[in-house]
Amino acid sequence: MPQITYREALNQAIDEEMARDERVFLIGEEVALYNGAYKVSRGLCDKYGERRVIDTPISEGGFTGIGIGAAMAGLRPIVEWMTFNFSIQALDQVINNAAKMRYMSGGQFHLPIVFRGPNGPAEWLSAQHSQTLAAIYAHVPGLKVISAATPYDAKGLLKSAIRDDNPVVMMEAELLYGMKGDVPGDEYLIPIGRADIKRPGGDVTLITFGKVLHIVLKAAEALAEDAIEAEVIDLRSLRPLDEDAVIQSVSKTSRCVVIDESWPVASAGSYVAHLVSTKCFDLLDAQVELVAAEDVPMPYNHQLELAAQPSVEKILAAVEKVMYLD
Amino acid sequence: MAEKVLMLALSPTMEEGVIVKWIKSEGDSVEQGDVLCEIETDKATMEYESPAEGTLLRIIAKEGQAVRVGRDIAIIGQAAEDISELAKETPAPVEKPPVEKARPVRKEPQISAPTAEGRLRSSPLARKLAKERGIDLSTVQGSGPQGRITRSDVEKAGTVAAAPPKVAGLTDETVPVTQKRKVIADTLSKSKFTAPHYYLRVTAAVDNLMQARTRLNDKIGQKVSVNAFLMKFVAEILKRHHMINATWQEDSIVMHGTADIALAVAQPDGLIAPVVRNCNAKGVLQIDRELKALIEKTRKGALTRADYADSTFTISSLGTFGIEEFTAIINPPDSAILAVGGIMKMPVAGDDDRICIGRCMKLTLSCDHRIIDGTVGAAFLRDLKEMIEYPVHELY
Numbered sequence: 001m002p003q004i005t006y007r008e009a010l011n012q013a014i015d016e017e018m019a020r021d022e023r024v025f026l027i028g029e030e031v032a033l034y035n036g037a038y039k040v041s042r043g044l045c046d047k048y049g050e051r052r053v054i055d056t057p058i059s060e061g062g063f064t065g066i067g068i069g070a071a072m073a074g075l076r077p078i079v080e081w082m083t084f085n086f087s088i089q090a091l092d093q094v095i096n097n098a099a100k101m102r103y104m105s106g107g108q109f110h111l112p113i114v115f116r117g118p119n120g121p122a123e124w125l126s127a128q129h130s131q132t133l134a135a136i137y138a139h140v141p142g143l144k145v146i147s148a149a150t151p152y153d154a155k156g157l158l159k160s161a162i163r164d165d166n167p168v169v170m171m172e173a174e175l176l177y178g179m180k181g182d183v184p185g186d187e188y189l190i191p192i193g194r195a196d197i198k199r200p201g202g203d204v205t206l207i208t209f210g211k212v213l214h215i216v217l218k219a220a221e222a223l224a225e226d227a228i229e230a231e232v233i234d235l236r237s238l239r240p241l242d243e244d245a246v247i248q249s250v251s252k253t254s255r256c257v258v259i260d261e262s263w264p265v266a267s268a269g270s271y272v273a274h275l276v277s278t279k280c281f282d283l284l285d286a287q288v289e290l291v292a293a294e295d296v297p298m299p300y301n302h303q304l305e306l307a308a309q310p311s312v313e314k315i316l317a318a319v320e321k322v323m324y325l326d
Numbered sequence: 327m328a329e330k331v332l333m334l335a336l337s338p339t340m341e342e343g344v345i346v347k348w349i350k351s352e353g354d355s356v357e358q359g360d361v362l363c364e365i366e367t368d369k370a371t372m373e374y375e376s377p378a379e380g381t382l383l384r385i386i387a388k389e390g391q392a393v394r395v396g397r398d399i400a401i402i403g404q405a406a407e408d409i410s411e412l413a414k415e416t417p418a419p420v421e422k423p424p425v426e427k428a429r430p431v432r433k434e435p436q437i438s439a440p441t442a443e444g445r446l447r448s449s450p451l452a453r454k455l456a457k458e459r460g461i462d463l464s465t466v467q468g469s470g471p472q473g474r475i476t477r478s479d480v481e482k483a484g485t486v487a488a489a490p491p492k493v494a495g496l497t498d499e500t501v502p503v504t505q506k507r508k509v510i511a512d513t514l515s516k517s518k519f520t521a522p523h524y525y526l527r528v529t530a531a532v533d534n535l536m537q538a539r540t541r542l543n544d545k546i547g548q549k550v551s552v553n554a555f556l557m558k559f560v561a562e563i564l565k566r567h568h569m570i571n572a573t574w575q576e577d578s579i580v581m582h583g584t585a586d587i588a589l590a591v592a593q594p595d596g597l598i599a600p601v602v603r604n605c606n607a608k609g610v611l612q613i614d615r616e617l618k619a620l621i622e623k624t625r626k627g628a629l630t631r632a633d634y635a636d637s638t639f640t641i642s643s644l645g646t647f648g649i650e651e652f653t654a655i656i657n658p659p660d661s662a663i664l665a666v667g668g669i670m671k672m673p674v675a676g677d678d679d680r681i682c683i684g685r686c687m688k689l690t691l692s693c694d695h696r697i698i699d700g701t702v703g704a705a706f707l708r709d710l711k712e713m714i715e716y717p718v719h720e721l722y
Binding site for chain 1: 474
């Protein structure tokens, strides 16, 4: 199976879908002539021309709104946000227009649109450019919210998102773009709303999504050395959320740690922890633990920056708590 | 100022308690309400909460020691306080335990909210497992934080409980009398030796009752116990015969406003009689539900004082052992007890004076003659027999 990078996987997904359906187009800052701020759209402008790969001014509210209007008029836009930190500018368009239009028009309009870009911290970008905003989008009914942690998931999920008739917010990560992984040459789709067991195990369930999955997998390996088999669940979709996968795994292990690189208060992770506490109440042998970012703006100092995020050590400490080993 | 902590009466019939375990040690600081020690009373093992705050200066009663109500068990005061004077005093033996003799007015059973200290910590999964396996969590040692009982603790407890019982041969053996056995002995001797018992006996035909029960069982798809019917019938008849539902208090007789009927339930360590309250106001099904819950609790040893204290009438049945009839000893503070024999087929004279086979049950009422005269007891039993044989007559 070919090994390609996460950014190439995204590029293939967009390329294949643009070739498949001429209503699909890409719009955003630097997506065309510069081939994308993170080179996700490399070669697409040359291939499909500036009418389908469109550079915009630095105005998220403007081009996000253009995308929503185009979707209402029958096109299938992919709106690239250079980072989710900038998407805050366009929140009104997403929450009030994209997420509500179908509902408020009584189903007369549907919005086949994808909003995508890197979410969460990279390195040395400080407080305003290192935010994980999953909870803000996952909070809103009317949106679908997905998150890919591997090249394989990135391609399969993005293709499903482009074909979906609802607004889909797709969270990528700057530090994942260069990551290589197996991606089949043949076409495939990953259904939205289905979690994936990234590592099977019977002793404790680790639930996560996005980039931090790779830290969770490292923690699971460390646990395996102590003969603790962790089951790692990659949610892949926060909305809709694959409750069955979560319940099934916790039924098996009776212990659960949720890992979310967002802030801990009112996060997607804290919602999942609540879900486990209620749906699996009689199955739990210990409290549900949440490993999240520290509840502070991201420090610029690199040591502090790392200390503010979930780490293998923090995950191991939480697992020890729920397994009564501490 | 240091003060003594006394053994209190933790149940109305308790005269002495055994210190099972000291939770606090000498030198520990204690808050009011902290659990000082566990005390085995005549009925159950209970936590003894500190009546004072300060430092536990001296433990007077050691673990395993039986202490009469009113005697000292410990001294609480300020740290480093001189308690030599206090410790020297010989405690005066208390002649009578400070126990209410009987309640003039019935109170709702008090169930106090468990304190943070006294609360059993267990994971939801451990609770579920324990329920499934019929394991009493209070007997399980928790290994989690703050003693939380986890799945593995319950599983371990389960294996211990599942060990096959040893088959014992006949050997000479002397075993100490448990608190519970002692209270059974004291209560029943006192009852039999002070209350002048007399006995009345009838045989009741139960064909109609059994037929009604079968129909009910078929209708609701579960077995309703004969005892639930009997409790209901007794409660109805007690309404007409207040003197049966009464307590002797030497200079007064208390006639109770509710029929709180106890059922004697055997346990390996001795008899106990949980009470279904207010049977007069409940239907057979509700009584049956409550009775089943109480019996389940009894099997688990989880009865609290509120579950067994202060009955107004008691039923005892040995029918399942094939006993035809027997006489029972009155269960204080009641004035009567109904002993129920097994249901037997026997020849009976039919309406046309031909002999046919009917199902019958022998009922023996023990009465305290201080309250219940012969005709009063007889009238009660006559009406009860009528009710059992022809429940529908009650509607006439």
